[in-house]
Amino acid sequence: MKQILIKNGLVITMNGQRQVFEGGDVLVAGDRILAVGMVAPEQIMDDAEVVDAKGKIILPGLINTHVHLSQQLARGIGDDVDLLTWLRQRIWPYESSMDLEDSYISSLACCLELIKSGVTTFAEAGGQEVDGMGRAVAESGLRANLARSTMDCGEGLPTRWQEDTQVALQKQEELLKRWHGQAEGRIRFWFSLRTIFNNSDELIKRTKVLADQYGVGIHMHVAEVLEEIQFARESRGLPTVEHLAKLGVLDRNFLAVHTVWLSDKEIDLFALHDVKVSHNPGAAMKVLGFARVPDMLDRGIPVSLGTDGAPCNNRMDMMSEMYLTSLIHKGRTLNPQVVPAEKVLEMATIYGARCLLWEDEIGSLEPGKKADLIMINPTSPSSLPMHDPIANLVYAMNSSNVESSMCNGRWLMRGRKVLTMSEEKILQVTQERAAALIKKAGITLPERFPVIRTAAQ
Structure with a gap:
């Protein structure tokens, strides 16, 4: 069973005690969380994928x-x-x-x-x-x-x-x-x-x-x-x-x-x-x-x-x-x-x-729960300095701070790059399909300002 060790981050668990681990680890095995906080060396397999989360925030997926x-x-x-x-x-x-x-x-x-x-x-x-x-x-x-x-x-x-x-x-x-x-x-x-x-x-x-x-x-x-x-x-x-x-x-x-x-x-x-x-x-x-x-x-x-x-x-x-x-x-x-x-x-x-009646498996970072988590990079002009991480997450950060995400033990995004889908292809077909569908539905939207359509169009 493949392991992923995310180490040395600020781990906001959202568990029953709402524990936060500074310099904490999350060990994932397969689709579940094996350990949170201080992970014992003997729990880690030799071929585990290791992710250094220094300076990052790790919390349950939203x-x-x-x-x-x-x-x-x-x-x-x-x-x-x-x-x-x-x-x-x-x-x-x-x-x-x-x-x-x-x-x-x-x-x-x-x-x-x-x-x-x-x-x-x-x-x-x-x-x-x-x-x-x-x-x-x-x-x-x-x-x-x-x-x-x-x-x-x-x-x-x-x-x-x-x-x-x-x-x-x-x-x-x-x-x-x-x-x-x-x-x-x-x-x-x-x-x-x-x-x-x-x-x-x-x-x-x-x-x-x-x-x-x-x-x-x-x-x-x-x-x-x-x-x-x-x-x-x-x-x-x-x-x-x-x-x-x-x-x-x-x-x-x-x-x-x-x-x-x-x-x-x-x-x-x-x-x-x-x-x-x-x-x-x-x-x-x-x-x-x-x-x-x-x-x-x-x-x-x-x-x-x-x-x-x-x-x-x-x-x-x-x-x-x-x-x-x-x-x-x-x-x-x-x-x-x-x-x-x-x-x-x-x-x-x-x-x-x-x-969603799913609290036994998701919503917090705890051993035995599904490995659904995100990594936040707080290093941005809109979110630093960070005196209170919880407050900054809610009041200062935005989606661009979400650097990586995992669901069911699988990386969905790393370094802002989505791994499960082609973002470029989806964006292209989205615009094309949307325009055709609105025309098919017979929906005409009012022009808010006068539009001058040039010959290039």
Whole structure:
């Protein structure tokens, strides 16, 4: 079994004691961590690969709990519009025009950006062409929960997406059987509910039954906009979260995304049922509002971080999300001590693992856990001097500081060079494929300034 010894770095373990080892080591054997901290010489094999991490920071790979792989080719088509315009006039025409190859290319491009920003694990919120997503994730070397965007009702759905409840559930079961446990166990499949706008009560209840039957989770956009709460009251008689509680879907395997419009009672319901939360600050700040993250953390609710998709956040960059999270709640509450740097780092690592029901294997650097880690080079004008490494990671560094990453004991990136994919080829095909897809979808974007097209064009 091949060994990799990463030695003499600043190891931020995120273990139960939150230990940090200065001049510490991490010994990897196969796909797992063998030792952390001070590694005994007798544990190291003669042919081990040795990486000198002097001056570097070693920490668990970042975990992004809300991603839309299929939306990567749509970056920039949904800016400066309200949510329903964004959804019905931009994203639905775009996504419903995708084929399997579009999904594959979009997913490759997204995985590339995730790797370069320090992500080793993510949760896909659900697209239509899951086979394209799975193929890309398998090739990228990343760890992921995949899902299919599931809807059985709602106004304005593209014809291609209109299906009854039984078909929606059957397709998800087929995908679970095809993808769950694939790619050396790096891929899991979860059930997905798009929103209460597009999910019948029957679909919600039967999804819960299947998720429990297969021992997996449910990924759903919840309490995203005020219009959703009004819709839920008018159509179901209760706001979204209270209605989900009535249906019996709130549980430890339920991941609620955004959760911007929650009442005190609904936060209590989350805490009572051990519901998991994905906070997406970049996407929320564009149109959704301020999630009550400090209140949820105070109630012991595991809140993780996600980027959402490229057309609503524009940046699939968890380093940016950590920075935003650290700022917006301080500004909203006028309390500089809420959501401190160490809490943000927990949200991006061990809390993310809890939210994806993967905490037994990832989220911290501990013997026996999967070898998912990143190496940070703090030597940059924007991040030095470094008096407080934890604070600098959250408040000063960015994705360019992520130098290397490993998932399942395999190097995905070394020295900023991605090893599992051709970055140059992906970037080229991404632009070409995106332009063709937007034209196919019939989406025309307004010109913000007068454009003079020269003869050279």
